[in-house]
Amino acid sequence: xxxxxxxxxxxxxxxxxxxxxxxxxxxxxxxxxxxxxxxxxxxxxxxxxxxxxxxxxxxxxxxxxxxxxxxxxxxxxxxxxxxxxxxxxxxxxxxxxxxxxxxxxxxxxxxxxxxxxxxxxxxxxxxxxxxxxxxxxxxxxxxxxxxxxxxxxxxxxxxxxxxxxxxxxxxxxxxxxxxxxxxxxxxxxxxxxxxxxxxxxxxxxxxxxxxxxxxxxxxxxxxxxxxxxxxxxxxxxxxxxxxxxxxxxxxxxxxxxxxxxxxxxxx
Numbered sequence: 001x002x003x004x005x006x007x008x009x010x011x012x013x014x015x016x017x018x019x020x021x022x023x024x025x026x027x028x029x030x031x032x033x034x035x036x037x038x039x040x041x042x043x044x045x046x047x048x049x050x051x052x053x054x055x056x057x058x059x060x061x062x063x064x065x066x067x068x069x070x071x072x073x074x075x076x077x078x079x080x081x082x083x084x085x086x087x088x089x090x091x092x093x094x095x096x097x098x099x100x101x102x103x104x105x106x107x108x109x110x111x112x113x114x115x116x117x118x119x120x121x122x123x124x125x126x127x128x129x130x131x132x133x134x135x136x137x138x139x140x141x142x143x144x145x146x147x148x149x150x151x152x153x154x155x156x157x158x159x160x161x162x163x164x165x166x167x168x169x170x171x172x173x174x175x176x177x178x179x180x181x182x183x184x185x186x187x188x189x190x191x192x193x194x195x196x197x198x199x200x201x202x203x204x205x206x207x208x209x210x211x212x213x214x215x216x217x218x219x220x221x222x223x224x225x226x227x228x229x230x231x232x233x234x235x236x237x238x239x240x241x242x243x244x245x246x247x248x249x250x251x252x253x254x255x256x257x258x259x260x261x262x263x264x265x266x267x
Contacts, residue, residue, distance in 0.1 A: 004248070006247075007246045007247030007248050008035055008242065008246045008248075009035060009036055010032060010035040010036045010037040010091075010092075010245060010246075011035075011036030011037075012036070012038070013036070013037045013038065013091035013092060013245070014037070014038045014040065014083055014084075014087045014088075014089055014090050014091050014092070015029075015032050015037040015038065015039055015040070015090075015091065015092035015093075015094065015245075016040045016041075016042070016079060016080055016083045016090055016092070016093050016094070016131070017029050017032075017039065017040070017041050017042070017092075017094040017096055018041075018042045018043070018068060018070050018076070018079070018094065018095055018096050018097035018123065018127060019042075019043055019070075019096035019097030019098065019146075020039070020041025020042060020043050020049050020052050020053075020065070020096070021041070021043030021044075021045045021046075021047075021048025021049040021051070021052060021065075022043070022045070022048055022196070022197055023194075023196035023197055023198055023234050024096055024146065024191070024194065024196060024198075024234045024237045024238065025041070025043065025052075025094075025096040025097065026048075026052045026234070027233075027234035027235050027237065027238035028094055028096060028237070028238040028241045028242075029041050029052050029053075029056065029063070030052070030055065030056060030238070031235070031238040031239065031241070031242050032092070032238075032241065032242060032245065033056040033059070033061040033062075033063060034059070034061070035242060035245070036061075037091075037092065037245075038061075038062045038063070038087055039052075039053065039056055039061065039062070039063040039064070040063070040064050040066065040079065040082070040083040040086070040087075041053055041063065041064070041065050041066070042065075042066045042067075042068030042070070042075075042076075042079040042097075043065070043067070043068060043097070044067065044068065044069050044070070044097075046065065046066075046067035049065035049066070049067070049068075050065040052065065053065040064086070066078070066079050066082060068097075070097045070119060070123030070126070070127070071115075071118040071119055071122065071123060073126045076123065076126040076127055076130055077126070077130045079130075080093070080127070080130040080131060080133075080134065081130070084134050089134070089138060090131055090134050090135065090138075090141065091140070091141060091142060092141075092142045092143075092144070092245055093127055093128070093130075093131035093135075093141070093142070093143045093144070094144050094146075094241060095123065095124040095127040095128065095143070095144070095145045095146060095168075096146050097119065097123060098119060098120045098146060098164075098198075099115075099116060099119050099120060099198075100161060100198055100199070100201065101116045101158075101160045101161040102157040102158065102161070102201065103157055103160070104156065104157055104159075105159045105160075108159075108160055112160070113160060116160050116161065116164055117160075117164060120161070120164035120165065120168070121164040121167045121168065124145050124146075124168050124171060125171060127143075127145075128143055128145070128171065128175055128186070131143055132175075132179055132182075132184060135179070135182070135184050136179065136182045136184070138183075139182060139183045140183045140184065141179075141182075141183070141184040141185070142184070142185050142244070142245055143172075143175070143184065143185070143186040143187075144186075144187055144188070144189060144241055144244050144245070145168050145169075145171065145172050145186070145187075145188040145189075146168070146188070146189055146190075146191070146237075147165045147166075147168045147169045147172070147188045147189065147190040147256060148161070148162070148165035148190055148191060149190050149191060149192040149193070149258065149260045149263060149264055150162040150165055151165050151166045151169055151190060151256075152190070152258075152264035152266050153263075153264055165190070168188060169188055169190065169256055172186050172187060172188040172254065172256070173254045173256075176253040176254030177254065180253055180254075185244075185249070185250075185252065185253040186253055186254065187244050187249070187252060187253060187254065187255045187256070187257065188255070188256045188257070189237060189240050189241060189244070189256075189257050189258075189259065190256050190257070190258045190260070191232060191236075191237045191258075191259055191260060192226060192231075192232055192258070192259065192260025192261055192263045192264070193222040193223075193225070193226075193231045193232060193260075193261075193263070194231065194232040194233065194234060194236070194237060195215075195218075195219065195231050195232065195233055195234075196233075196234050199218070202214070202218045202222075203215045203217070203218040218231070219231050223261075225263050226260065226261030226262050226263040227261065227262035227263075228261035228262055229261075230261060231261070232259055232260065232261060236259045237259055239259075240257050240259045243257075244257065
């Protein structure tokens, strides 16, 4: 009988993840570490990234944290190169760091536009470039980029955000065609509405504090848009990343997986 669970054993694999300090990035770091992966987590919030690494180590795993401003190519390269220097290779690159943006097109300033392009789009490009520089000589590797359900359903105020995430999706598909012959897989995850700090603007008060009543209204409102009748949690997305890292996804590349409760069902 085939041991299907063995395909989820990531023991000895080195995973570099951006945005590892919170939300989907943290959940992904903890999940991949639980499967045996060595985690090198980058985040602009060094204390948060360190807390994730400490939690992994306290559970018996191997992890380190690096303060990383993903808008800087040099810092993204340093994150990846440092992982290779410490562990000898990079098997998994998770380009997870990102920011939300809600504003009508007519009101977007140049500074806002440049910031979201730098964090949501350029950083993913930097991460892909930095990873394949090591993965091509290895003859193997697995890159996972975070896109968004916003690429499927146009909505007011999401133009800039959706633009960057659509770019991530196309980068994913194009890079998959370029590095597939080198033994490298490249896929993306396009989450639906996920209950993390990323969506805090939906349920905080004027002082920025989480309002339990607003949280429930948020979950009810957005959950009603999906056939599964709930919003997602960070773990839902982390589980999708784990699948993409497993041998169960060994024949998948250039794909956009959508943990979204069925809110969008594109061909």
